[in-house]
Amino acid sequence: MSLGIKITDGIHWIGVNDFETHLFEALWPLPKGVSYNAYMIVDEKVVLIDTVKGPYFSTYLDKLKSLLPVGKTVDYLVVNHMEPDHSGSIKVLREAFPEVKIIGNQKTADMLGAFYGLTDNLVVVRDGEELSLGEKRLVFYMTPMVHWPETMMTYEKSTGVIFSGDAFGGFGALNGGIFDDEVDVDYYEDEVLRYFSNIVGRYSAMVQKAFEKLKGVDIKIICATHGPVWRNDPAHIINLYDRWSKQQTEEGVVLVYGSMYGNTQKMMEAVAAGLVKGGVEKIRVHNISTSHLSFIIRDIWRFKGLVLGSCTYNMELFPPMKQLVNAIENRMMVNRKIGIFGSYTWSGGALKELQEFAGKSKCERVGPVIEAKSSPTAEDIDRCVELGMNMAKAVKS
Numbered sequence: 001m002s003l004g005i006k007i008t009d010g011i012h013w014i015g016v017n018d019f020e021t022h023l024f025e026a027l028w029p030l031p032k033g034v035s036y037n038a039y040m041i042v043d044e045k046v047v048l049i050d051t052v053k054g055p056y057f058s059t060y061l062d063k064l065k066s067l068l069p070v071g072k073t074v075d076y077l078v079v080n081h082m083e084p085d086h087s088g089s090i091k092v093l094r095e096a097f098p099e100v101k102i103i104g105n106q107k108t109a110d111m112l113g114a115f116y117g118l119t120d121n122l123v124v125v126r127d128g129e130e131l132s133l134g135e136k137r138l139v140f141y142m143t144p145m146v147h148w149p150e151t152m153m154t155y156e157k158s159t160g161v162i163f164s165g166d167a168f169g170g171f172g173a174l175n176g177g178i179f180d181d182e183v184d185v186d187y188y189e190d191e192v193l194r195y196f197s198n199i200v201g202r203y204s205a206m207v208q209k210a211f212e213k214l215k216g217v218d219i220k221i222i223c224a225t226h227g228p229v230w231r232n233d234p235a236h237i238i239n240l241y242d243r244w245s246k247q248q249t250e251e252g253v254v255l256v257y258g259s260m261y262g263n264t265q266k267m268m269e270a271v272a273a274g275l276v277k278g279g280v281e282k283i284r285v286h287n288i289s290t291s292h293l294s295f296i297i298r299d300i301w302r303f304k305g306l307v308l309g310s311c312t313y314n315m316e317l318f319p320p321m322k323q324l325v326n327a328i329e330n331r332m333m334v335n336r337k338i339g340i341f342g343s344y345t346w347s348g349g350a351l352k353e354l355q356e357f358a359g360k361s362k363c364e365r366v367g368p369v370i371e372a373k374s375s376p377t378a379e380d381i382d383r384c385v386e387l388g389m390n391m392a393k394a395v396k397s
């Protein structure tokens with residue numbers, strides 16, 4: 001009995017679900033789990049596309065063995081991406097199938113040596129190179145820095161299936177169905193954006209380069225390494241990715257505040273009231289101390305307006321707000337409207353750092369800037385409402 005899931009003739013999903021890991025990359029929470037998708041092509045040659053994270057190898061092996069025709073072995077393993085959530089089983093796979101040839105590019109080969117000491121039986125491919133498997137034919141496209149240097153995609157010509165690596169992938173284990181027409185796409189879409197904005201977003205320019213390269217390739221099914229297989233409407237995820245990587249945003253405002261005793265929170269609430277007065281419907285408020293950074297980054301990636309407010313802590317920005325500001329800078333976000341406010345009791349410090357951040361950012365500033373001493377005065381509150389109203393105008397323009 002086949003333990004894999006058929007995608008199309010001769011191509012199968014042999015991935016696994018991970019419901020145990022709390023933090024992906026030891027950073028990103030996985031409330032819905034995550035899948036490590038791997039694929040198998042059975043033709044005259046038998047080919048695996050990527051593996052799975054090490055602890056899940058036996059499940060992966062069971063699946064591939066269930067699909068392996070009698071008398072055949074695994075001829076090739078294509079490695080589209082070397083991050084260990086996909087490459088973690090390569091060494092044991094090689095032990096199970098010593099004759100398997102590993103296909104990658106020159107950078108993949110370097111990493112195979114550095115991670116796993118594997119240096120023999122490698123096939124190094126170049127951009128656009130093809131490999132016949134019998135009826136099927138693979139084409140390898142180099143798509144570097146989406147989001148590692150060795151990342152590439154593999155396209156199967158006869159079926160129009162593209163194995164895209166982490167591109168188009170997202171968090172969320174596959175709960176029964178694996179295809180976009182079998183699952184609740186909305187349930188996964190937020191998690192695709194959270195994956196994109198936190199992990200891939202910094203490399204948006206390289207995503208756009210990959211799109212350029214794939215122009216004219218007739219993509220019928222997208223098989224990413226995480227999340228659903230897009231067979232019903234691949235254009236949907238392509239369009240989202242295109243928009244996100246061009247940093248095109250939606251009308252709406254994200255409000256993030258850091259407050260220990262509620263004074264800065266009052267300012268945030270006044271800004272939010274101003275946004276509502278100005279007609280903004282999509283408002284996302286995050287308490288920096290309780291929302292995980294990855295959800296905040298996701299929302300900031302999506303919406304046009306961003307307002308940051310922070311109390312002062314030991315002469316500086318409130319520590320978790322500092323982390324957020326660093327994360328935003330690291331993602332090289334542009335094309336947004338930014339408003340800021342702060343609070344202090346003696347020396348100040350938070351607002352100064354927010355001013356520096358906003359000044360360096362490639363985003364348009366929206367005023368006024370408000371700084372409250374301890375508790376906001378009535379005048380401070382009025383100016384916070386004014387900031388909200390100005391931000392509303394800015395995101396609607």
Ligand SMILES: Cc1cc2nc3c(=O)[nH]c(=O)nc-3n(C[C@H](O)[C@H](O)[C@H](O)COP(=O)(O)O)c2cc1C
Binds near residue numbers: 375
């Ligand atoms: C542990 C701690 C450290 C602080 N450090 C500073 C500081 O270095 N400079 C300053 O002006 N205010 C400092 N403050 C005061 C707060 O920034 C100020 O009271 C602010 O209004 C608190 O806002 P909140 O009620 O939103 O937490 C500190 C407060 C705390 C509790």
